[in-house]
Structures are given as C-alpha cells and as structure tokens.
Amino acid sequence: MVSINPILHREMLLLRKKTLRLGYLFSTLLFPLLYLFAFGWGLGSKVHLNGTTYVNFLVPGLLAMTAMNNSFNLSAASVGMGRLFSRTMQPILISPVSRFSIVNGYLYAGIIRGMIACTIVAAAALLLFGSSSLPLSLPALAGLLLTMSFFALAGLLAGLLIKDLEDIAVITNFIIMPMAFFSGTFFPLDNMPAALRNSLGLLPLSQANLLLRSHTFSSGTLYALIVLSLLCICCYLAAYTHLHHYQE
Amino acid sequence: MIKVQNLVKRYGSKCAVDNLGLEVQPGEIFGLLGPNGAGKTTTIRMLTTLCKPDSGTIEIAGHDLRIKRDAVRRLIGVVPQERNLDLELTVQDNLMVYAGLYQLDKRRQRVDACLDLFGLAAERMTQADKLSGGMQRRLLIARALLSQPQILFLDEPTIGLDPQIRRGIWDSIATLRNEGVTIVLTTHYMDEAAVLCNRIGLLSNGRLRMTDTPGNLQISAGSFMVEAPDSNGIKRTLCPDREQAEMVAALLPGALIRPANLEDAFIALTGQEL
Incomplete structure (x- = not known):
C-alpha cells in the first residue's frame, strides 16, 4: 500500500478546514483578485506593453505573485506558528518520520496551495479577459511549478529560523511584498535605473515572471529555469540541514 | 531502560541542567520532582x-x-506540558496524522482501539478545540500511546486540571505501569508523585539532589512536622519521630503536629519551596 506523506496529509486536512472559512479564502485571494479587477479593467486593453495588452502582461505576473504568496505563507505560517505558538511542530520533530519526508511534505503542501490559489485567479482571468491572457506555454508552467517549489521551501526555512512570530510579518513586509512590486509583476523593469534593474532581475520572482511570459524556450528562459532550480536545491538542502540539526 | 550520565544544558549563562545523572529501570515510573525552573522540562526535551x-x-x-x-524516536511516546493538538482537526484526524508520522500498520484499527481505551470514541468526529481540558489531556495521552511506545514521557500531565480529572489521568497512568510501560513523569504535585512513582528524583536548580522511593524520601527528611505561628508567618520543624515532635511542640505556643509529607521532605532536602 502506498501511503501519503504524513506532513502533506496533515497540511491538506488543515487546508480543507481553512478553505471552508470565508475569511481565510478572502484574505488569501483578496489582493490578486483586486489587482486583476482594478488594473485589468482599468488599464487592461487601453495600455500596451512589450507589444501586448496590459492585461496579457498583468495576468502572468499576478499568477507568479499568487504562487509566491500562497506557497510561502503555507509553510512559513504552519512551521513558524507550530514551533513557536501552538507547538504542533514538536510532535512532528520528535517522531521517527525522516527529515526528508518533512521537507517533501511541506514542499508538496506549498505547491498544492499555490496551485489552488493560482487556479482561482486564472479562472477569474479567463472569465474576465479570455484565454489569451493566460500563460499556458511549457516554460510558463515549468516556471509556475518552480516558483511554488522555491517559495514553499523558503517558507519552510523561514518558519524554522524565525525566533518570534512577528518575524513572519517582517519577512512578508520587507521581502515578499517589495519583491511583488519590484520583480516585473505590474510593470516591466526596463524603465528602472540600469544598476537597480540588473539587481532586481536576479530576484526569484523576476525569474518567475520572465518564465511565465515566455512562449517558447530560449537562452533567457533556460537561464531563468536554471536559476530557480538552483535556488530550490539550495533551499531544500538548507531546510533539510536545519531540520536535521534542529534543537530547542 | 534509561541511563543518563553527566548531562549538562546551558542557555546563555544559565545552567538549566547541571551534571545530571539517573537510571530508570524497565517497567518503572520515575518521577522528576521540582519547582518551576528546576530543569524538568529541559531534561525531558x-x-x-x-x-x-x-x-553528557x-x-x-x-x-x-x-x-x-x-x-x-520509534521507542518513545511523549505527552507534553502544553496541549499541542491540531485544534482545528477532529479527534480521529489528530490520531490518524500521528499514526502516519509513525508509519503504523492498520492505522484505523489502532486509532479505534485507542479511542475506546481512553473513552474518546463518542468524540471521534469532534473538533479537538471543542473538547474539555481533561478530554484534550486524554487525547494527548492516547496520541502518545498510539505507537505502543516502550517508554512514555509525561511532562506535567495533570497541570491545570481539576481534582476529579487528575485522578482519572492517574488511573490511566497506573494502568500503563501494570502493562509494563516504563514511564518518566515530571510534576510539581507532591501527591501525584507519591501516588504514581516507584522512585522520585528531586530536582532543584538543574541538579538532581536525591533519588529514592517516595516513602524513603519522606523518612529521610523526618516523619512528623511541627508547625507553629511566629512573627514571620509559620515556623516549621521536621522531626524524626512523634516523641521528638511533641518535645518541640511543647516549646512553641500554638504548635500543631502532623505527619510529614513529600512536600516537607522536598523543602527539607533541597531548601526550596515548590
């Protein structure tokens, strides 16, 4: 009998409970849907960027941002709160489940939550602006999966490293949110000063946006795929190592 | 079953556990007794x-x-001081998740048996946060026993519970002892330690001051306590026998004599109050 990863099982049971709460769904999807309605309707067909309508530029960016927020928040909140507040992480840490299983469980759970949120945002975009707004190419789908993977692992690492619950808010406000605005989600980075543009271009969400707006594989998309893959591997190893040596 | 030698744990400049050594025999209930901050929870961790x-x-x-x-980790079960259940999940789901963590076979049957054993079968579909404090504590013990551990660690298992529920938990722990489970229990309730433990280690400021049976610890400090009011509150004197206690009481106006208990012994042996 093939048994489900126990961490994934737990996270899915918790997610099922949470999604039944209107407030949770609302807080999770409020901002991407708000941006979609406001900018999509307000600027969508009137403004053109990079040879396409603004809405076709915006939707892939919003999907990358939604993937980032949801995958990161699931593992960061679950692990951080579980360690420091509810202490529900402790039974996991003193169980014989392998540390690889723990990392994999949060990785899968983060990907699934990212997928659910992205599906809802994509469905809204499809209804409002048609299928042309959706990034359905192979590089885009690979980029979305890597984005979810990286941020789920980064969330796990953050949840393991934070010393205080307020640290999650600090990370969200000072890293995640600025990254959403300065990674080419809402506007291209071309107009930024050159030095800043090059630095911002290295951010994981910038790589994700590049992939989600690609229709075919090119040297640029391959570079982005390699960067995101390497970031995933680094985060995976860091999370595993930290779990292996974890102590209170 | 458990052998600890020269155990030291420091947090900054504070020595939480200081050169601790102890042995616990198979099938024994060993109590770690001490006030808050004595190092009990750090030792269990x-x-x-x-x-x-x-x-160490x-x-x-x-x-x-x-x-x-x-x-x-495969051999032990842990009942922590805090109620670290997944409060949003049902009683049954809490146990099923735990069974998954231990990769147990026949999970459903084991969970059902555990629910029956701890009188939680009727609450299987109840969300854990809707349970009373006593039931949550029972669920924690049921969860720790799901993997049929050889050794069970109970960290302040009855803290914050009312007397009736405490006694119910004591009955469950005594049943486990009869089944041969080795138990390490921390508590600062003297009556709990006296009723349940085969042996007790007195822990104070991270150091194990003495280890013996509850009866011997009590006798080693004195059998009778003389309590008399004085200007600072109550003056307490431990005496080895009734005769000496009566002699001391005769010198102190308003003195009362009572049999000494484990708390008196703890204070006399460690110089600390619980």
Missing part, C-alpha cells in the same frame, strides 16, 4: 530528542541518543 545536551550521555533502551536518534 533532551531525553525526547528535542534538544541536544551540551555535554543519554542511553535509551541501549541506544546512544547522539547516534541513534531515529531508533529512540
């Missing part, structure tokens, strides 16, 4: 692989904890 000692060795069922952490 080290024994249950949640934190690493700065120095821990051997559990023949496994060196520094090397065989996963082997030890």
Whole structure:
C-alpha cells in the first residue's frame, strides 16, 4: 500500500478546514483578485506593453505573485506558528518520520496551495479577459511549478529560523511584498535605473515572471529555469540541514 | 531502560541542567520532582530528542541518543506540558496524522482501539478545540500511546486540571505501569508523585539532589512536622519521630503536629519551596 506523506496529509486536512472559512479564502485571494479587477479593467486593453495588452502582461505576473504568496505563507505560517505558538511542530520533530519526508511534505503542501490559489485567479482571468491572457506555454508552467517549489521551501526555512512570530510579518513586509512590486509583476523593469534593474532581475520572482511570459524556450528562459532550480536545491538542502540539526 | 550520565544544558549563562545523572529501570515510573525552573522540562526535551545536551550521555533502551536518534524516536511516546493538538482537526484526524508520522500498520484499527481505551470514541468526529481540558489531556495521552511506545514521557500531565480529572489521568497512568510501560513523569504535585512513582528524583536548580522511593524520601527528611505561628508567618520543624515532635511542640505556643509529607521532605532536602 502506498501511503501519503504524513506532513502533506496533515497540511491538506488543515487546508480543507481553512478553505471552508470565508475569511481565510478572502484574505488569501483578496489582493490578486483586486489587482486583476482594478488594473485589468482599468488599464487592461487601453495600455500596451512589450507589444501586448496590459492585461496579457498583468495576468502572468499576478499568477507568479499568487504562487509566491500562497506557497510561502503555507509553510512559513504552519512551521513558524507550530514551533513557536501552538507547538504542533514538536510532535512532528520528535517522531521517527525522516527529515526528508518533512521537507517533501511541506514542499508538496506549498505547491498544492499555490496551485489552488493560482487556479482561482486564472479562472477569474479567463472569465474576465479570455484565454489569451493566460500563460499556458511549457516554460510558463515549468516556471509556475518552480516558483511554488522555491517559495514553499523558503517558507519552510523561514518558519524554522524565525525566533518570534512577528518575524513572519517582517519577512512578508520587507521581502515578499517589495519583491511583488519590484520583480516585473505590474510593470516591466526596463524603465528602472540600469544598476537597480540588473539587481532586481536576479530576484526569484523576476525569474518567475520572465518564465511565465515566455512562449517558447530560449537562452533567457533556460537561464531563468536554471536559476530557480538552483535556488530550490539550495533551499531544500538548507531546510533539510536545519531540520536535521534542529534543537530547542 | 534509561541511563543518563553527566548531562549538562546551558542557555546563555544559565545552567538549566547541571551534571545530571539517573537510571530508570524497565517497567518503572520515575518521577522528576521540582519547582518551576528546576530543569524538568529541559531534561525531558533532551531525553525526547528535542534538544541536544551540551555535554553528557543519554542511553535509551541501549541506544546512544547522539547516534541513534531515529531508533529512540520509534521507542518513545511523549505527552507534553502544553496541549499541542491540531485544534482545528477532529479527534480521529489528530490520531490518524500521528499514526502516519509513525508509519503504523492498520492505522484505523489502532486509532479505534485507542479511542475506546481512553473513552474518546463518542468524540471521534469532534473538533479537538471543542473538547474539555481533561478530554484534550486524554487525547494527548492516547496520541502518545498510539505507537505502543516502550517508554512514555509525561511532562506535567495533570497541570491545570481539576481534582476529579487528575485522578482519572492517574488511573490511566497506573494502568500503563501494570502493562509494563516504563514511564518518566515530571510534576510539581507532591501527591501525584507519591501516588504514581516507584522512585522520585528531586530536582532543584538543574541538579538532581536525591533519588529514592517516595516513602524513603519522606523518612529521610523526618516523619512528623511541627508547625507553629511566629512573627514571620509559620515556623516549621521536621522531626524524626512523634516523641521528638511533641518535645518541640511543647516549646512553641500554638504548635500543631502532623505527619510529614513529600512536600516537607522536598523543602527539607533541597531548601526550596515548590
């Protein structure tokens, strides 16, 4: 009998409970849907960027941002709160489940939550602006999966490293949110000063946006795929190592 | 079953556990008794692989904890001081998740048996946060026993519970002792330690001051307590026998004599109040 990863099982049971709460769904999807309605309707067909309508530029960016927020928040909140507040992480840490299983469980759970949120945002975009707004190419789908993977692992690492619950808010406000605005989600980075543009271009969400707006594989998309893959591997190893040596 | 030698754990300049050594025999209930901050929970955390000692060795069922952490994790069950249940999940789901963590066979049957054993079968579909404090505590014990551990660690298992529920938990712990489970229990309730434990280690400021049976600890400090009001409150004197207690009482106006208890022994032996 093939048994489900126990961490994934737990996270899915918790997610099922949470999604039944209107407030949770609302807080999770409020901002991407708000941006979609406001900018999509307000600027969508009137403004053109990079040879396409603004809405076709915006939707892939919003999907990358939604993937980032949801995958990161699931593992960061679950692990951080579980360690420091509810202490529900402790039974996991003193169980014989392998540390690889723990990392994999949060990785899968983060990907699934990212997928659910992205599906809802994509469905809204499809209804409002048609299928042309959706990034359905192979590089885009690979980029979305890597984005979810990286941020789920980064969330796990953050949840393991934070010393205080307020640290999650600090990370969200000072890293995640600025990254959403300065990674080419809402506007291209071309107009930024050159030095800043090059630095911002290295951010994981910038790589994700590049992939989600690609229709075919090119040297640029391959570079982005390699960067995101390497970031995933680094985060995976860091999370595993930290779990292996974890102590209170 | 458990062998601890020269265990030290420091947090900054504070020595939480200071050169602790103890042995627990198979099938025994060993109590770690001490006031808040004595080092009980830190000791349990080290024994249950949640934190690493700065120095010293821990051997559990023949496994060196520094090397065989996963082997030890398979053998132990832990009931923590805090109620760290998944409160949004049902009673049954809490146990099913735990069964998954231990990769148990026949999970459904084991969960059903555990629910029956701890009188939680009627609450299986109840969300854990809707349970009373006593039921949540029972669920924690049921969860720890799901993997049928050889050794059970109970960290303040009845803290904050009313007397009737405490006694119910005591009955469950006594049943486990009869089934041969080795139990390490921390408490600062003297009556709990006296009723349940085969042996008690008195812990104070991170140091194990004395280890013996509850009866011997009581006798070693004195059999009778003389209490008399004085200008600072109540003056207490432990006496080895009734005759000496009566002699002391005769010198103190308003003095009362009563049999000494474990709390008196703890204060006399460690110089600390619980």
